[in-house]
Amino acid sequence: MKTVLFYLMTILSVGLLSCDRVEGLQPEEGEISKATAALIADRFPDAANVTFRTIDKDRLWEARFEQGAVSYYAGLQTDKILAVHRLLGSSVPDSVDRIIRSNIPVARTGQLSDYRQELFIEGDTETSRYRAMLSVDGNEYLVKWNFNSSASNGKTRVQIAMHEYSIFEFDTDVRTEPLPPALKAFQDRTQYVVVKLKTKVLDVNKMHFHFVPENRDAAMILDSEGVLIGSYNFIEGYNSFDELPLLLQVRLKYFGTQNYQTSVFSGKFQEDNNTGYRILTWSDTVTADFFFDQNGGWPSFSYALAVNL
Template identity: 25%
Template sequence: MKKLYIYLLLVGCILSACDSVKDLQPTFNPGEAVPQAAVNAIKQEFPEATQIKFSTLEKDKLWESNFQFKVDRMSAIVNNIGKITETYKVTNGIQLPDNAKTYINTNFPGSTIKNICQQVAPNTGAIIGYKVIVTLTDGKDIAVIFDGTGTLIMVASNDRPGPGGGPNGMGGPPKIYFIEQKDLPEVIKAYLLEKHQNYTFVKAAVSIQGGNKLYSVVITKDLTTFEYLFDEKGNILRSGTLGLLVPVYKLDYRPLSFPDLPQKIKDVLSANFAEWSYENGITFSQNGVLQGYYILITSQKKQFAVQFDSNGENGRGSQVCGAPGASSGKYEIKTIQPKDLPETITTFLSNRYKEFIYIQTSLITDKDKKIYWVAIVKDNFVINYSFDDKGKVLGAFENPLKFSSGKLVAKYMQDNDIPSKIRAYFNTYYPGWVFKAGLMHYVDSQLFSYIIAIKVGNENYILSFDANGNFVAARKG
């Protein structure tokens, strides 16, 4: 009896983790009835399903159904006309491929895997992907999506430090569902078409968390993968690229939460700033190698940017926001989302910079004045702006991100240039692979990294490795 109780408890934990919302229908949410077409779709596709329950993803449009099917606990996404768009196994004991585990451990150190849902093909039951909820060191839950080989497709939720909703300001686990290209907002489709003509669409997902609706989009062009995280107004919150078209000097940026800030950097900040508080930060890397840290803090009612090298040393900083003199009266700084900025500010930035990424958006209330503090990344520079409540620029500070000053050269490679260690990796995770193209990066004539595109069946994959052949990253594209 005790063993049975433990088993039921574990299954209950899994169901709770994979449920998108708690307002189960129709019994527990009589205000919104699930259309009969959605109910019939589940019963027809899974005639032996029992314990069927529905929860809302988008009111009157989309639902998640959780049910028992033979020995497996399952979930499915179904729309208001009865079309099932996604099907998952959520039974205990699902194992991620080792390369997917490596990606999570490398890119989200200190995080924990909360649950794993295994996406299966509706008709055959073949494994086609994994939806993994990961809890970051700051307590925020994000969704990481892999294909059936364990290759990353996208991070389909907001991993940036900042506001959310619900307990601890995080908004709880994100509600995630995939959409087709035609269902993207027009402003996002227009941006992608202007920036990447004749691109190939890979995947798009909607994530709803803490009252914020975000769009993750992955596209590919010329053996290069591009990933974007947009808000519903089309503001870019995160972007990343991997492939043969990426400029050799381009930096990649990753959000940095306070728990992940190295203690050495915290000690330097404490020694130089009185009563400082962490606002935001990023790490920046080149071809998978960490180059440095860019930190935004508040101290004595003023905002500072401080940059460190990859060892957390050689810190240098400057004030980027706040009155030059002493502040008096009531003072409050509140992190907001880019979509909450006044339109005059977002219009100014989009007209001045055709492509950039928001890394910090805050509203500062200083006595009877309101100041908007905005930090963006553009072409290996961080630009900090302060605006008044009417959108007038009060100050602007541009900081170049320092990185290796050595001479970088990219050379095309052939199949016989692939080291045996990388070949072994391909044979393990991509059986039947065929070489398509590749680059070897050199810094001051020393091998630095590999970027290699391969094909498996009809799918292209782009992978990066360091000079020793150690895996760094992979993308489907």
């Protein structure tokens, strides 16, 4: 389970986050700035019991707070809110639990917890999807889903995705915002020029950077230690399940994808002093995209499907 989280700042009342009182705050080095703390008060003027935690020193923070009877979680950058979650409870509804377990084989023996609604603000429109933590065999994954009532046959369609666990994610406009230090160092020592970037925040000081290089269509993945964990520059390709290294066959069986089609976009990469594998498989309803390290671990993956209810 996740390490107990220690918050770096004491609980702040709504009054403390008002403009006048924020001016009086003197955060220590490594804590949140007054301007960043004020983002919560500006967006949620009735927020109470606000706490902050540093995720990446001088770059990223998280906040937890209440507004009315609802609890919230937010991911913050120095000048903007990156993500907002409405905290819905410790367990998911039974109806959702059944849908996830019946459609994701690895979830059948696991436990779903930390039920949340991800909120997105697009102009004056608020849209959402849901998420929960899946704990199984000592590992933690992220499961997301949303419902769509516009299926062609009139039935409700649910889209489900499972990934490595992350607490929030966000896009960066690399034209106007600086690259994270690890990714900037990678760009400086290689021929790649980053043109798109999505960051998945896994935990304190632990991130995955999904970036698209110039003149490329597919994203590569670098972790916050500067290790390249996902590449498409293969030194060896695979066209079927039987061609995969035995350890990877075992891993795919664990996820129940051993009978899926294996894409020609699967192979072994060896780049920037690291070796790994990208295996893309699919069935009629599921697309599964795995990045394995040379020991068969799966630092990054996606498992996506859509079903009609």
